[in-house]
Amino acid sequence: MSLRTPEIAESAPKKSDLGSSHTRRWALSFIAVAIVVWLFYTFVLPHSGTGVQTLIRHWMPLGSVNEALVWVICAVGLNIVVGYAGLLDLGFVAFWAIGGYTAGWIMSSFFNQITNGIYFLSSAPPNQPGIHINWWIVLIAAGCLCAFAGIIIGAPTLRLKSDYLALVTLGFGEIIPQVFLNGENINGFNATNGPKGIAPIDNIAALPFGPSTVNVGGATLAISKPLGPFDVTTKYVLFVIVAAFCIFVSLRIREGRLGRAWLAIREDELAASMMGVPLMQSKLAAYAVGAFMGGMGGVVYAIHNNSVFPDRFNFAISIILLAMVVLGGMGNVWGVIIGALGLAWFNSTGLPQFGDTFNSQFGTDINFPSYNFLIFGSILVLMMLFRREGLFPETRTRQVLQEAERSDAEELDGGEA
Amino acid sequence: MTASVETSKVALTADNITVRFGGLVAVRSVSFTIPEKSIVSLIGPNGAGKTTFFNVLTGLYRPTTGSVLLGDRDITGMSPHKIASVGLGRTFQNIRLFGLMTAAENVMVAMHSHTSSNILQIVARTRHQRREEVESREFAQEMLDFVGVGRHADEYARNLSYGDQRRLEVARALALRPAVLLLDEPTAGMNPQESAVFVDFVRRVRDEQHVSVLLIEHDMSVVMRASERITVLDQGEKIAEGGPDDIRNNQRVVEAYLGRTGTEGSAR
Numbered sequence: 001m002s003l004r005t006p007e008i009a010e011s012a013p014k015k016s017d018l019g020s021s022h023t024r025r026w027a028l029s030f031i032a033v034a035i036v037v038w039l040f041y042t043f044v045l046p047h048s049g050t051g052v053q054t055l056i057r058h059w060m061p062l063g064s065v066n067e068a069l070v071w072v073i074c075a076v077g078l079n080i081v082v083g084y085a086g087l088l089d090l091g092f093v094a095f096w097a098i099g100g101y102t103a104g105w106i107m108s109s110f111f112n113q114i115t116n117g118i119y120f121l122s123s124a125p126p127n128q129p130g131i132h133i134n135w136w137i138v139l140i141a142a143g144c145l146c147a148f149a150g151i152i153i154g155a156p157t158l159r160l161k162s163d164y165l166a167l168v169t170l171g172f173g174e175i176i177p178q179v180f181l182n183g184e185n186i187n188g189f190n191a192t193n194g195p196k197g198i199a200p201i202d203n204i205a206a207l208p209f210g211p212s213t214v215n216v217g218g219a220t221l222a223i224s225k226p227l228g229p230f231d232v233t234t235k236y237v238l239f240v241i242v243a244a245f246c247i248f249v250s251l252r253i254r255e256g257r258l259g260r261a262w263l264a265i266r267e268d269e270l271a272a273s274m275m276g277v278p279l280m281q282s283k284l285a286a287y288a289v290g291a292f293m294g295g296m297g298g299v300v301y302a303i304h305n306n307s308v309f310p311d312r313f314n315f316a317i318s319i320i321l322l323a324m325v326v327l328g329g330m331g332n333v334w335g336v337i338i339g340a341l342g343l344a345w346f347n348s349t350g351l352p353q354f355g356d357t358f359n360s361q362f363g364t365d366i367n368f369p370s371y372n373f374l375i376f377g378s379i380l381v382l383m384m385l386f387r388r389e390g391l392f393p394e395t396r397t398r399q400v401l402q403e404a405e406r407s408d409a410e411e412l413d414g415g416e417a
Numbered sequence: 418m419t420a421s422v423e424t425s426k427v428a429l430t431a432d433n434i435t436v437r438f439g440g441l442v443a444v445r446s447v448s449f450t451i452p453e454k455s456i457v458s459l460i461g462p463n464g465a466g467k468t469t470f471f472n473v474l475t476g477l478y479r480p481t482t483g484s485v486l487l488g489d490r491d492i493t494g495m496s497p498h499k500i501a502s503v504g505l506g507r508t509f510q511n512i513r514l515f516g517l518m519t520a521a522e523n524v525m526v527a528m529h530s531h532t533s534s535n536i537l538q539i540v541a542r543t544r545h546q547r548r549e550e551v552e553s554r555e556f557a558q559e560m561l562d563f564v565g566v567g568r569h570a571d572e573y574a575r576n577l578s579y580g581d582q583r584r585l586e587v588a589r590a591l592a593l594r595p596a597v598l599l600l601d602e603p604t605a606g607m608n609p610q611e612s613a614v615f616v617d618f619v620r621r622v623r624d625e626q627h628v629s630v631l632l633i634e635h636d637m638s639v640v641m642r643a644s645e646r647i648t649v650l651d652q653g654e655k656i657a658e659g660g661p662d663d664i665r666n667n668q669r670v671v672e673a674y675l676g677r678t679g680t681e682g683s684a685r
Contacts, residue, residue, distance in 0.1 A: 249540050256539035256546065257525075257532050257553075260518070264526040267515035274475060274509075276501035276530035276593055285536060396517040396573070 023251055026334045030247065034240045037065065041233055042219045059353055060345075062232040063304075068344035069239040070301045075324040075340035076246045076333060077293025082322065083331035083394075084254060085286035086266030087158070088166040091173020092321050094153075095146040095291045097313035099298020101180055102142035104198030104308040106131045123205035123226040135204040139242065139299050146295030147288035154287040158280060173318050181310040192310070199307030203227050206238060229306050242300055243337075246293045250333050253289065262286055263396075316373070320347065323376055327383060329390030338392060347372055426453040427488075428629035429474070429505075429597045434483035436469050436653075443469040445653045446483075451597060451629045456619060458632040458640045460664075461650035462674055467633050468510075470650065471601060474631075475507055476500040488596060502530030506590030506628075507599040512582050516575030520566055520585050523574050524557035527592035560588040563625070564618075580611060584618070591626055598628045604639050612636055616643045641665065649673065 041062050045053060074096055081089045104110055109117070109130035117127065121134035133141070157168040184194030192198070203226035212225045222234040253259050261282045264272040273279050302308045320343060328339025355368025383390070429451040436444040444466045451457045461467050472478045474485055476497040484493040492500050501507075506527070515523050532553060534546040561567040564584040569577055574585060583603060590598055600619070604612040616639055623630050634640045640647060641661045649657040649664060651673040657664055664670055 252540045252542060253536065256550065257529060257534055258536060258539055260522055260526050261529055263518055263522070264515045267517060268513050271509065271513040271515065272526065273497040274501055274507055275527040275589060276498050277526060278496075278498045278529075289536065 027247075027251075030244070030334075030337070034244075038233070038237060038240075041236070043217075059349065061349065062236055064345060064349040066232055066236055066239050066304055067301075067348055068341045069236070069243050070297050070304055071321070071324065071344040072243050072337050072340040073239075073246050073300060074294050074297035075321050075328075075336050076243070076250050077290040077297065078321050079290075079325050079331065079333060079336045080250055080253070080262075080293070081286050081290035082325050083336065084250075084259065084266065085262040085283060086162075087283060087286065088162055089169045089287075089290070090166050090318050090322065091169035091171065091176075092290075092294055093313050093315065093317040094173045094176035095150065095294025096298040096301065096317060097177050097180055097308075097310070098146050098149055099142040099295035100302040100308040100313070101192060101198070101298075102145055102295065103135075103138055103201055103299040103302035104192075106133045106141065107135060107138050107202045107204075107302075108132075108198055108200065110193065110198045121208035122202060123208060123224065124202040125226075132202055134208050135202070135299070135303065139296050142295040142299045143292035144295075146291040146298070150287040150291030151284050154284050155280075158283045158287070170315075170318075173315060177310055177313040180313070195310060197307055197309035199309075201302050201306050201308070203306075204238075204303055206234060235304065239300055239304075242296055246296065247333055247337070249289070249293075254333075258282065258285060320376070323380060326380065327390060329393035331394035331396065332390070332392055335390055335392030335394070339390070343376070351375070427451065427486075428453045428455075429488075429631070430486040431470075431474065432484050432486070434470065434473055434480045434485070436466075436473060436478055437481045443653050444473070444480075444650075447650065447653075447655045448483075449648055449655070449658075451631055452646075453596075453629055454623060454627065455645050456623055456630040456632065456643050458634055458644035458647045459650065460634060460637075460640055460647060464652070465650040465673075466653040467650055468601075469653075471507075471599060471633060474500075474599065475505060498530070501527075501593055501595075504593070504596035505599065506593040506595035506597070508583070508586040508590055508601055508603060510601040510605060510633075512579075512586055514574040514582055514585060514589070517573055519571050520561055520574055520577065520588075521554065521557045521570040523585060523589050524560050524592045525553045527589045528553050528556065531594065557588075557592065560592050561585070563591070564588040564622075579606060583607075583615070587618075587622060591622070591628070595628055597631060598622065598626075599631045599633075601633050602635060603632070604634065604636050609638070612639050613642075615639070619643055 045056060074092065077095070078089060078092050081087050081092075107122075107124075109128045109132075111131055112129040114131060115129050117129050118131045118133075119126070120132070120137065122132035123134075124132040153169075153172050157165055160168060180192045181195060183192035184190050184196075205224045205226050206222060207224050210223045212223065214221045214223055222231060227234050254262075261272065261277045264275065264277055265279060265282060269279060305312075324340040324343050325336050326339075327343060328337065329335030351372055352369050355366065358368065359365060427450050431447065431449040434444055434447045434449075435442065447466075447470060449459075459467055459470065469478065473480050476492070476495050476499070479494045484491055486492065487500070487504055490503060492503065492505070495503075515526060518526070532549045534543075534549055538546045558567060558570055561570050564587050566577065566581045566584050566588065569581060574582065577585060587598070587600075587603075603619070604615050607615060619630055619632070620643070622628065632640065632643060634643075644661060647657075647659065647661060647664045648655060649667070649670050651669075656669045656673060657667045659667070
């Protein structure tokens, strides 16, 4: 008779923790917060006192929320590559740029060689030159183009081990924006308009048909009305939908066969291949899915700015995205979202506003936004020292990152070629 | 339980394998077969080329000359994941589980090649995909129960006890539904009692999962008790092959392990 009782290790994950109910709780919170934000800006803010209005306009304009959503979309994409599959990517900005330029190409009057214009379900005014495609389709097209680009660059490079892969992606992230910067004269063909960028981009509409606007309880919802640069509320709703789609996809994928393969690769590449997981194919899939979202983020960014400029797509974007993923908690979609929202807001609004307030309060003249990388860097260093697993880590990584690294000797198996 | 060495069918054939690393010949013209449903051991002193040979079988190295057949299928030079998916499962000398995945997930990873849902099906969660998930989960549980770690299905692999981790590795390899199971020093770190239990376990795996087993092992008591056939490598060459008794009494094997004069150091 055995005296052994089935002793379950203390950190045994509840099934629900890994699976649906945990996810459902977060998903519902996400939707609830998104709706509350919308209600606030639509109904509460216009009727609140000027003090509140000024405060919100300075500290939390809806435009900055929209921009943060762009970051969320891209960070969720990067999380698939870095967090799920464990492949370090330092050039994610390339996909962002390709997405942005796709919008510039097929959603504006840029190609004025096409004098009559090509229209497809577009809300752009008629009889303009260029290509005008409905933005939902552009979103998908840019995603596909980026996924393809991801596969093209991944195919030769994903065989490399982590550090080398990071270097190659770094190069890729530098090359693509340079191509756009210098693409104004390719054998006489102006492909990118060089440093002048592509502007303006078509004003999008939520839907290509239906009533122009509808009235819901005192708020005007734009349906097929082209959205100008100041229609931030409708854009907010649309951006939330795109972000929700990316979140949905990344949650679903994670739970299936492919998600397990990625996790296995992240844990032990060699063992994964010995268990029948095709490394290249799985890594390429991670790259493609991540790039798809990066491309969608690029389109949304172009719409947010009504333009694309090559100098916007700099190396810093790749690093900030990576910081968002690490800060939020690599692998955990919800942590990454919070990391992205937080850092994006801090960068675009929080820090400049804090700087202004500080300067006017103390009569100083410190350029706070120029210190953003100093601050980011310090935050990351502190994180690595005190909370390596990120603010909202994945259940899986929480425990291992809180412990010391397992000894390297354990990794020294004779198997590695 | 009677040994089935006499079975004429062959599960795996390594024919005339040579592996050269630059000027060094790690394995020289080794031929070797694993009869179907048998337990075969590969032994030899350190540096004999066992691991290299193992890596050739699993596709990590491509042999300089020679070929490997799994059943009738030539698997020489196939990539490791392909070899795994056509029926060669393995465990690792230093346990290489996916530590931050649950025991069940570990096993389900190995079912990758037996499932087929693509990205779109996973995102859309089609009926096919859902059925595959349920079946994978059930099969994983079945494998875990078989090796005796079923009640730890939802625990992270890294939290299992050492012995359970060894068993989980076997369950994971079995989920490939392999024809041949390669066990790389499975009793390393076990005490004699545990090793003895493990020998019975390996027999049970062979009998109930219908696989052939290739064992690399240092523990001679395990080798002698478990194997029906033993192949001895020394300095990259096969120096002996036969049943446990033949090997025990083989002069060259004794020399290889203990040295010609009996003073050159001692392996276990």
